Amino acid sequence: MESLQSSTCSKVCEGSESSSLGGWDICHRARLIPCSCSSPPQFTVCLRCRGQTIYQQVLSVERPSSLQGWNWGYCGRYAFYHALYPRAWLVYELPGQQVVLTCRQVSPVIPHDYKDSSLPVAVFVWEVENGRDEDVEVSIMFSLQNGTGAKEAGSGGHWNEPFTFQKDGERVAGVLLHHCPAVNPFSLAISAREKAGTGVTHVTAFNPTGLGREVWQDLLQDGRLDSPTGECLHPLWDGDALTHYEEWERKIEAWQNPILENSQLPSWYKSALFNELYFLTDGGTIWMEVPPDCCAEDLQGPAGAGLSHLLPVLREYGRFAYLEGQEYRMYNTYDVHFYASFALIMLWPKLQISLQYDIGECPQSPALVPAQGFPSG
Numbered sequence: 204m205e206s207l208q209s210s211t212c213s214k215v216c217e218g219s220e221s222s223s224l225g226g227w228d229i230c231h232r233a234r235l236i237p238c239s240c241s242s243p244p245q246f247t248v249c250l251r252c253r254g255q256t257i258y259q260q261v262l263s264v265e266r267p268s269s270l271q272g273w274n275w276g277y278c279g280r281y282a283f284y285h286a287l288y289p290r291a292w293l294v295y296e297l298p299g300q301q302v303v304l305t306c307r308q309v310s311p312v313i314p315h316d317y318k319d320s321s322l323p324v325a326v327f328v329w330e331v332e333n334g335r336d337e338d339v340e341v342s343i344m345f346s347l348q349n350g351t352g353a354k355e356a357g358s359g360g361h362w363n364e365p366f367t368f369q370k371d372g373e374r375v376a377g378v379l380l381h382h383c384p385a386v387n388p389f390s391l392a393i394s395a396r397e398k399a400g401t402g403v404t405h406v407t408a409f410n411p412t413g414l415g416r417e418v419w420q421d422l423l424q425d426g427r428l429d430s431p432t433g434e435c436l437h438p439l440w441d442g443d444a445l446t447h448y449e450e451w452e453r454k455i456e457a458w459q460n461p462i463l464e465n466s467q468l469p470s471w472y473k474s475a476l477f478n479e480l481y482f483l484t485d486g487g488t489i490w491m492e493v494p495p496d497c498c499a500e501d502l503q504g505p506a507g508a509g510l511s512h513l514l515p516v517l518r519e520y521g522r523f524a525y526l527e528g529q530e531y532r533m534y535n536t537y538d539v540h541f542y543a544s545f546a547l548i549m550l551w552p553k554l555q556i557s558l559q560y561d562i563g564e565c566p567q568s569p570a571l572v573p574a575q576g577f578p579s580g
Contacts, residue, residue, distance in 0.1 A: 246327075247273070249342040249426045250300060252335075256423050258300050262293075272416035287463075288312070288478045290455060301334035302341070311444075311451045312484060314458050314550040317520055319451065321490055324444040342426040346418075347393050348411050349380040360384075363407045365431055366392070368442045375442050376403040392441040404428040480546055487526040489534070490554075493517045503564045513560045520553040522561065537562055 250258040259274060262282075266275045278298060285292040289312035295304040307328040311319040333339050349361045360383035368375045377394025395403045404427045409418050421428055463473055493502070495518055499511040502522075524534040535558060547555040 244345065244347045246306070247344040247346070247422065248295070248297070248304060249344070249422050250297070250302060251340040251342070251426050252337055256426065258297060259419075259423050260297070262295055262304075269412050270415035272414035273419050286478050287459065287474075288480050289484075290452070302339060303332040303334070304341075304343075305330040305332070309448045309452055309455075310484070311448075312480070313451060313454045316454065317551065317553065319447070320551070321521075322440050322444065324440050326444050326448040328448065340426055342422065344422055344428070345393055347380065347391070349382055349391070365405055365407055366394075368394075370442060370446075373442075373446050374398075375445050376405070377441065378405050378407055394441050394445065396445045402427070404430045407431060480550075482543065483525060483546060485526065485529070487529065487532070489522075489524045491522045493521055503561075510560055510564055513556065516553055516556050517560060520557055523554040523557050524561075535561065 246262045248258070248260055248262060249256060260277055261273050261275050262277050263275060264277055264279045264282075277295075281296045281298050283294040283296075285294075289310040291308040293306045293308075295306070297304065307330070308325060309328065310325045311322055313320050327345075329343055331339075331341050349363055361381060362383070363378050363380050366377060366379050374397040375394050376397055377392055380391040380393070382389050382391065395401075397403050406418055406421070406428045409415065418428070459477060462468065462476065465473075497514075497518075499514055502517070503510070527533050527536045527539050540558070540562075544555060544558075547558065
């Protein structure tokens with residue numbers, strides 16, 4: 204099988220008050236390999252009243268050639284986007300339903316907090332506002348493809364499994380997606396937090412290139428997915444994200460509010476100051492741990508000995524590299540970093556030191572590998 208699709212569904216019963224719904228932990232640009240592509244992850248909403256499904260819609264304006272058994276083509280006039288990186292909001296005013304959904308995305312990109320900022324996670328928090336005069340049962344389904352569907356993936360090997368995790372009275376359930384290419388295998392997780400009035404169901408696999416009717420009808424029937432039993436596992440990052448995102452939001456607000464509340468700064472400047480930080484974490488960024496017993500020569504060869512005084516910083520904060528762009532796959536290009544380095548210096552200065560370590564060693568270790576150039580003009 205070239206690729207698998209997996210879905211997790213959270214359901215909450217709503218009266219006339221707003222309520223938040225713990226969400227999924229990966230960003231929309233779901234790529235760990237630069238320039239690689241797969242079907243984008245999707246949210247679907249199902250509304251039920253008095254035991255009957257009254258509305259089911261993929262929350263996407265797209266109309267893809269696959270999964271045509273799903274109801275695509277959400278009207279963009281009823282969706283509103285707001286961004287203040289590392290947070291973003293999407294508000295959906297469901298047409299004709301008197302129900303408003305707000306999806307709030309939170310990523311732990313927190314100045315001077317190296318531990319939590321290093322976590323490759325994101326949380327989607329759903330709030331439901333019911334304007335009807337009766338209770339509404341709301342289900343939010345998230346689907347994510349494991350694999351790109353490329354020909355080279357035809358040998359298979361990818362597989363998914365359900366999991367549950369419980370700690371300190373909190374219970375998280377979801378699906379682990381094990382991506383098994385020949386180089387750099389990894390696992391992803393999608394999950395939701397269970398709490399009073401909220402249940403989590405899942406489907407571990409279905410064909411993403413087919414019509415997808417089996418999943419669509421499963422959700423349409425009762426607002427739930429038929430779930431196989433999950434093992435009690437512990438995907439550490441996933442559980443931490445769903446139980447710590449409120450603390451992350453408080454730290455992000457403490458960082459951003461002094462700037463946002465400064466009336467002397469224009470709005471465009473405030474927006475650019477935060478929203479342009481996406482380049483630090485866009486797909487392809489590498490942040491590696493340095494073994495505690497390594498020496499400078501292990502990292503950079505003989506030339507690294509001259510920078511051995513920086514080893515304590517590298518051991519504590521690791522080595523950091525980011526792409527110039529998705530289409531230009533060069534790491535830490537120094538002319539570009541010259542203009543972009545201010546963000547690291549002000550917000551994560553130890554990463555700036557780590558990056559400078561690698562740059563400072565380069566003149567002492569010239570590359571001896573022959574290279575060809577193709578100039579023109």
